[in-house]
Amino acid sequence: MDLLTPGTGLILWQAIVFILLFILLSKLAWKPILNSLKERETSIQNALDTADKARAEMSQLKADNEKLLKEAREERDKILKEAREASNRMKEEARLEAKKSADKIIDDARQAIQLEKQAALKDVKIQVALFSLQIAEKLMKKNLADDKAQKELVESYLKDLKIN
Amino acid sequence: MSVFLLKLTRFLALIFFAVLGSFTISSAAETADSTKAFNASEVILHHVMDDHVWHFWDGHYGTLYLPIIVYSQEKGLEIFSSRNFYDEHHSLVEYNGYKLEHNHIYLADSGKAVLDISITKNVAMLFINAALLLLVFLTVAGRYQKNSGKAPSGIQSFFEPIIVFVRDEIVKPNIGHHYEKYLPYLLTLFFFILFGNLLGLLPGAGNMTGNIAVTLTLAVFTFIITNVSGNKSYWGHIFWTPGVPLPLRIVILPVEIIGLFTKPFSLTIRLFVAITAGHIVILSLICLTFIFGSIYVGLASTLMVLFINLIELLVAGIQAYVFTLFTSLYIGMATAEHEHH
Numbered sequence: 001m002d003l004l005t006p007g008t009g010l011i012l013w014q015a016i017v018f019i020l021l022f023i024l025l026s027k028l029a030w031k032p033i034l035n036s037l038k039e040r041e042t043s044i045q046n047a048l049d050t051a052d053k054a055r056a057e058m059s060q061l062k063a064d065n066e067k068l069l070k071e072a073r074e075e076r077d078k079i080l081k082e083a084r085e086a087s088n089r090m091k092e093e094a095r096l097e098a099k100k101s102a103d104k105i106i107d108d109a110r111q112a113i114q115l116e117k118q119a120a121l122k123d124v125k126i127q128v129a130l131f132s133l134q135i136a137e138k139l140m141k142k143n144l145a146d147d148k149a150q151k152e153l154v155e156s157y158l159k160d161l162k163i164n
Numbered sequence: 165m166s167v168f169l170l171k172l173t174r175f176l177a178l179i180f181f182a183v184l185g186s187f188t189i190s191s192a193a194e195t196a197d198s199t200k201a202f203n204a205s206e207v208i209l210h211h212v213m214d215d216h217v218w219h220f221w222d223g224h225y226g227t228l229y230l231p232i233i234v235y236s237q238e239k240g241l242e243i244f245s246s247r248n249f250y251d252e253h254h255s256l257v258e259y260n261g262y263k264l265e266h267n268h269i270y271l272a273d274s275g276k277a278v279l280d281i282s283i284t285k286n287v288a289m290l291f292i293n294a295a296l297l298l299l300v301f302l303t304v305a306g307r308y309q310k311n312s313g314k315a316p317s318g319i320q321s322f323f324e325p326i327i328v329f330v331r332d333e334i335v336k337p338n339i340g341h342h343y344e345k346y347l348p349y350l351l352t353l354f355f356f357i358l359f360g361n362l363l364g365l366l367p368g369a370g371n372m373t374g375n376i377a378v379t380l381t382l383a384v385f386t387f388i389i390t391n392v393s394g395n396k397s398y399w400g401h402i403f404w405t406p407g408v409p410l411p412l413r414i415v416i417l418p419v420e421i422i423g424l425f426t427k428p429f430s431l432t433i434r435l436f437v438a439i440t441a442g443h444i445v446i447l448s449l450i451c452l453t454f455i456f457g458s459i460y461v462g463l464a465s466t467l468m469v470l471f472i473n474l475i476e477l478l479v480a481g482i483q484a485y486v487f488t489l490f491t492s493l494y495i496g497m498a499t500a501e502h503e504h505h
Contacts, residue, residue: 009280015385029305043313
């Protein structure tokens with residue numbers, strides 16, 4: 001059957017043509033095509049990798065920024081708190097100081113008043129004693145101006161004496 | 165309306181025949197002229213087999229007479245046109261001491277066969293196929309150089325997915341990390357078969373990839389490459405299969421050696437049968453019209469031929485894929501690094 005018997009000539013031509021085709025296509029077609037494909041694939045891969053890296057860097061930066069912001073906020077809060085505390089403390093101290101000096105002034109004043117009062121009272125007592133003596137003198141002078149009066153007085157004294 | 169439709173379909177059927185089966189019709193007519201009865205199997209075999217002339221249609225300019233190249237010890241190398249074997253009535257005659265019988269050339273006096281390396285129809289198809297491949301892929305490669313660093317365009321974007329498919333789906337998974345060494349061969353193989361299959365479907369074209377000599381040569385190339393790149397463990401598995409009891413190894417040895425040759429044999433037969441069978445089916449359906457001599461059968465067979473032609477387009481791709489796939493598989497098996505248990 002001719003259909004099933006390979007012809008020598010065709011085998012020969014097929015071998016020659018195929019080998020030539022293989023050499024030509026390998027050198028002139030497959031090599032540049034496959035190289036370009038590979039090049040393009042690596043460049044795409046590189047681009048994707050770079051994009052990924054940039055994205056990672058971005059998120060890193062963002063995280064850093066947030067961290068910084070948070071720290072700054074905390075710092076601010078701390079400073080504010082400290083300032084508030086300091087001002088409160090100063091106010092309290094001032095108040096205490098003021099109270100202390102006021103108390104002292106009042107105390108001093110009270111003491112001064114007391115002294116003045118005592119001095120005044122002493123003065124008044126002396127005056128009153130003096131007035132009493134003058135009044136007594138004047139009365140005595142008036143009452144003992146006649147004999148009768150003197151007599152009566154002596155008698156009264158005597159009367160007292162008698163009792164004792 | 166229905167009459168019009170009938171006329172239209174008849175007309176379309178005729179046109180379809182004129183285009184699709186031009187060479188079949190003409191040779192059928194030729195056969196009918198020279199012999200009394202229409203011989204379908206002769207017509208079909210005539211079209212699927214190789215020939216020393218390329219017959220397109222009847223008439224003076226319908227046949228391309230291809231060059232004959234013969235070598236014999238008696239007469240040495242001779243080149244002449246196959247026209248010399250035909251007289252003006254298109255009957256075979258002897259020429260210069262050679263005679264052409266059933267497509268074989270013999271010495272006229274001794275009847276001895278000569279070495280026939282003529283440019284036959286299939287060799288011409290081979291040249292056309294190779295030229296087309298070179299034209300297409302050099303253009304594609306040129307585009308890659310021109311469009312370097314840019315998006316693919318034109319013919320380049322048509323072939324790029326196919327090249328990438330062969331690389332990533334056929335070669336890479338079957339051969340493994342050192343696939344790049346074999347990629348040029350496998351790409352050449354794939355596109356050679358694909359283009360050959362598709363060219364063979366054209367009306368008037370030769371059945372090149374459906375010729376056993378062509379498929380055999382391709383399979384032998386695969387066989388050589390597979391066994392040359394076979395590593396120690398590949399040959400170890402063939403001659404002294406590890407992990408098998410000694411008596412069994414002796415049984416396995418001849419089986420493995422037969423297996424060595426069944427691989428290229430199956431490659432040869434698969435492609436040859438798939439393509440030739442497709443051509444035979446199409447030609448048979450066309451021949452039905454002439455056997456029955458009826459326009460209605462012609463209409464039905466036209467539809468069938470159209471359908472089978474579409475299937476053949478699919479088969480053209482599938483067979484190129486399968487041949488490349490099995491070649492990659494065999495190379496992959498021969499070069500795999502086995503881990504011994």
